[in-house]
Amino acid sequence: MMSFQPGLFARGSAWVVAMYLLLPISIIIPVSMTDQRFLSLPKEALSLQHYATVLNSPEWLGSIWQSFLIAVVATGIAVLAGTLCAIGCWRLSRRSTNLIRALMLLPIIIPSIVYAIGLYRYFAGLDLLDRFMGVAIAHGVTGIPYVVITVSTALAAFDPRLEQAARGMGASLMQTLRWVILPRITPGILSGGIFAFIHSWDELVIVLFIASRDVFTLPRRIWDGINENLDPAMAAVAVLLVVFTTALLLLDLALRRRRAE
Amino acid sequence: MMRRQDVGWWLLILPAFLLMTAFYVAPIAQVLAISFTEPTPGLGNYERLFTSESVQRVIVTTLRICVITTSLSLLLGYVLSYRIALASPSAQRWWILAVLVPLWISVLVRAFAWVTLLRRQGLVNETLIGTGLISEPLALVWNEFGIVVGMVHYMVPYAVLPMLASMREIDPRLLAAARGLGANRLTIFGRIFLPLSLPGLLAAGVLVFIFTLGFYITPALLGGGKTLMVAEWIGLQILDLLRWGLGTMMATVLVVAILVTLAIFSRLVDMKRVFGGGGA
Numbered sequence: 275m276m277s278f279q280p281g282l283f284a285r286g287s288a289w290v291v292a293m294y295l296l297l298p299i300s301i302i303i304p305v306s307m308t309d310q311r312f313l314s315l316p317k318e319a320l321s322l323q324h325y326a327t328v329l330n331s332p333e334w335l336g337s338i339w340q341s342f343l344i345a346v347v348a349t350g351i352a353v354l355a356g357t358l359c360a361i362g363c364w365r366l367s368r369r370s371t372n373l374i375r376a377l378m379l380l381p382i383i384i385p386s387i388v389y390a391i392g393l394y395r396y397f398a399g400l401d402l403l404d405r406f407m408g409v410a411i412a413h414g415v416t417g418i419p420y421v422v423i424t425v426s427t428a429l430a431a432f433d434p435r436l437e438q439a440a441r442g443m444g445a446s447l448m449q450t451l452r453w454v455i456l457p458r459i460t461p462g463i464l465s466g467g468i469f470a471f472i473h474s475w476d477e478l479v480i481v482l483f484i485a486s487r488d489v490f491t492l493p494r495r496i497w498d499g500i501n502e503n504l505d506p507a508m509a510a511v512a513v514l515l516v517v518f519t520t521a522l523l524l525l526d527l528a529l530r531r532r533r534a535e
Numbered sequence: 536m537m538r539r540q541d542v543g544w545w546l547l548i549l550p551a552f553l554l555m556t557a558f559y560v561a562p563i564a565q566v567l568a569i570s571f572t573e574p575t576p577g578l579g580n581y582e583r584l585f586t587s588e589s590v591q592r593v594i595v596t597t598l599r600i601c602v603i604t605t606s607l608s609l610l611l612g613y614v615l616s617y618r619i620a621l622a623s624p625s626a627q628r629w630w631i632l633a634v635l636v637p638l639w640i641s642v643l644v645r646a647f648a649w650v651t652l653l654r655r656q657g658l659v660n661e662t663l664i665g666t667g668l669i670s671e672p673l674a675l676v677w678n679e680f681g682i683v684v685g686m687v688h689y690m691v692p693y694a695v696l697p698m699l700a701s702m703r704e705i706d707p708r709l710l711a712a713a714r715g716l717g718a719n720r721l722t723i724f725g726r727i728f729l730p731l732s733l734p735g736l737l738a739a740g741v742l743v744f745i746f747t748l749g750f751y752i753t754p755a756l757l758g759g760g761k762t763l764m765v766a767e768w769i770g771l772q773i774l775d776l777l778r779w780g781l782g783t784m785m786a787t788v789l790v791v792a793i794l795v796t797l798a799i800f801s802r803l804v805d806m807k808r809v810f811g812g813g814g815a
Contacts, residue, residue, distance in 0.1 A: 278710035288618030359551035385749020387766040388786040392562030447543040512644040
């Protein structure tokens with residue numbers, strides 16, 4: 275049967291849109307390799323000096339390391355709480371658990387600025403402003419929705435009778451979790467973990483409000499860089515970030531493919 | 536009714552529930568409360584919605600940028616989804632990657648790329664001057680134009696995901712049959728494809744609109760402080776002017792606007808379409 279194909283105009287405009295999405299991001303690659311001392315395309319030769327600047331700068335390295343640690347702790351919080359919650363909601367599956375699941379989605383729906391100003395005031399009372407744990411908790415809590423979504427999706431494909439059979443044969447709840455449910459949904463948990471990690475790693479709005487000196491994450495340093503001095507080292511950082519995010523994304527795609535098989 | 540054998544499962548939900556209540560709901564509830572109590576108890580802050588010109592200007596600016604951004608994102612996103620939905624499975628994988636990679640790349644990196652391109656000594660202006668098309672650099676960023684360019688760039692992938700999901704449910708045999716019966720491309724698109732893809736279009740519209748309403752980073756970086764949208768304005772009230780009452784009032788209005796939009800459209804669209812497609 276002859277399949278329906280879009281016309282020339284539709285194909286052409288789709289390419290234009292794809293270019294609009296991708297080209298501006300890829301422009302930072304040549305800019306990061308400029309031989310000039312200001313933000314520009316390379317004039318005479320390609321140079322890696324700006325990468326060297328970044329990788330030899332204690333400020334940039336310190337921020338990268340701090341962001342990484344925060345993201346690891348935040349991902350731990352989000353994965354642990356989110357996974358258990360998704361499993362509980364899936365198994366109980368009633369009106370009240372649907373409400374709880376909707377509650378878990380709030381951080382995606384409510385703009386981070388609203389949460390950030392609330393936290394600014396709230397953490398002042400708990401002495402958590404400008405603290406590692408404060409930022410990690412905030413990122414962990416706002417990372418929960420990503421885990422709940424991916425784990426719930428994984429559970430939707432899981433036959434609940436397996437769980438009933440395990441319980442019927444005398445397995446305890448912990449045993450059922452450990453040996454029956456968790457192995458089946460591991461790819462979903464990992465996916466959720468990757469998204470929670472990227473969420474924390476990239477998060478800026480909350481950090482702008484609840485951290486100032488001691489906690490100075492990578493996004494915060496980039497933000498200051500864009501606002502104050504636009505130098506080519508920024509482009510080098512941006513490229514490193516894109517490479518890192520793309521690698522995580524490809525890892526996630528590989529996991530999904532394995533789950534699909 | 537909670538049965539005894541269910542207690543264990545409820546305990547699994549407990550950590551997330553407590554974390555969420557103590558560290559998410561409580562700070563936000565505090566924001567709502569402050570808007571009624573500071574500087575003096577009452578509805579004084581909300582009165583400003585009707586009396587303060589600067590408050591009204593921010594709201595109008597935000598709504599204008601939101602409507603423009605949403606319309607453009609839907610248009611561009613639709614073009615892209617249409618192409619993807621009708622592509623062969625192997626080509627589809629590449630197209631989807633072209634949507635997903637920008638989706639997950641840091642919003643800061645993207646704003647930085649736009650600044651590099653659009654500022655006065657940026658690549659676009661330099662190229663245009665170099666070719667002699669213009670003699671003076673154009674003001675492409677740090678104004679409303681820059682905000683819209685950057686925001687649409689950010690939102691197109693979010694528009695594509697729900698639209699693509701709904702277009703994939705369209706039976707390709709319908710289109711082939713219409714073609715076999717002699718309908719031209721425009722008729723097939725207008726009479727079959729477009730109506731069937733409307734639920735996805737609507738879901739994408741809701742998603743993009745509510746995301747745009749409260750957006751902070753892109754407008755702040757590409758707006759240059761002159762064109763203020765609601766989120767940046769709230770930040771300014773709290774951090775620079777210490778006007779907590781006014782800032783929290785606007786934050787409350789923002790949350791209510793988003794929840795009302797969702798409530799209205801949840802009658803028209805399946806909300807799973809809006810939030811289910813998050814990871815493709």
